[in-house]
Amino acid sequence: MTNSYWTIFKKQKKDQPCCWVENLRLEQQEAHQEKSGKQVCIWILKMFGIKRNKDTSVIRGLILWFLVTNIMLVLYSLTNPLQMKNRVFQENRCPPSMAGLLQKNVTQIAESQPAEASPAVNIMFMKTHKTASSTILNILFRFGEKHNLKFAFPDGSNDFFYPSPFLCSHVKDYKPGDCFNIVCNHMRFNHQEVAKLLPPDAVYVTILRNPADLFESSFHYYHRTIPLTWRINGENKLERFLSDPQNFYSPEAYNSFYLKNLLFFDFGFDNNLEANDSRVMTNIHNLSKRFDLVLMADYFEESLILLKDKLRWTMDDILYLKVNARKNSSVSRLSPELRAKILEWNGADWKLYQHFHDIFWAKIEVYGREKMKQEVNELRRRNAEMKAICVEGGDAVEAKNIKERRFQPWQPVGESSILGYNMKKEIEPKLRIICEKMLTPEIQYLSDFGVSLWLTSLWGWLKDAVFTL
């Protein structure tokens, strides 16, 4: 622009001396407009954590990505008009009197048992990322379906408008004052809003995982959707990133929360706090007050036994098949040095994990170590039995070997690393349905519940289209 300004300026001065002032004004106006355009571009580049002197095709790609994402968000907001309306009714919440009515949803068992012995049916499960949470989700879906419970489902996708903090208006068909038994899909936790949906006796549960393994899993799963990682060269991007994380990271960059303290982010906190910041422990203590039970993916079976105990459920209720697991070849082996680097980089999550790890083992002490051992053995035995009954070939297989679409798990962008199952042909009729449900991935299960997943499908279509080009 500066060049063209001088060209015109000189030309005007020479050819039409009387008009050059007006031309200068127009030029300045143009320059201003162009500057604002440039500002937007610079802002977009900042969001994507990219330096300004990059190739224009990359910049064009980024702008296209930005526009597509925004169009999707606008479309989503338009199909979710309640979102605006409900902000006005923020005080409306599920009245305490509804607890009893919702309890009646539980068929048979509730009638035959006193209320304090009957299974808990009002549950908030905070589904954190990459923590075996989809396996828990499958357990909750089955329990809820069996007992005809009312779920608060998302609308349009499988999450509640993540990464925005949760609002009641994100719930499908939500009307102020509505009550639900179970809330369990991905969200960015916002206690005040969640509490409006559930009776006061709801049990709050979540799950954590050692941040070293969680980070490795999250990096694998999301790196292609995090523009910050696009400029990392070399075979082992994870190792390269950890060699100098500050160099590759920028807090305001798009999707950057997947790269640092993802648990902290999911719980609605600032994921960029340094571990020694006093707010980290304050947040952890506040969380302790909110959640009745914090499970550990690293001790998954023990976690389920504690869950069964807390909710007064039966062994049948917690049977499961591991879902959303990766094939071995795509799991990066972490050396002790690399693990230490990850834990340092994710210092807030590491503190969070250690805090609840201690509480978890204290709970096991109270439960009784011997009793826990026996229960875990029984759970393993029953799970192995179910696997033998339901799964063709006896184990999970790669996506390309899954025969039925309804059992195809969702894959990360540009990868086909998540395993799934084939169901046996010959299964006793009374076990067939339970097998089917245990093998059904989250997206298909939500669809069976009648949840619209148009945004997820659109995104799935886009990612497949781009990566099969």
Ligand SMILES: Nc1ncnc2c1ncn2[C@@H]1O[C@H](COP(=O)(O)OS(=O)(=O)O)[C@@H](OP(=O)(O)O)[C@H]1O
């Ligand atoms: N039962 C059980 N025990 C231990 N670990 C398990 C279990 N089920 C799932 N997983 C592991 O959890 C990872 C997937 O987590 P999520 O289902 O929470 O992922 S997601 O955020 O919903 O995409 C994924 O981890 P990675 O394989 O390391 O990616 C799964 O292998």
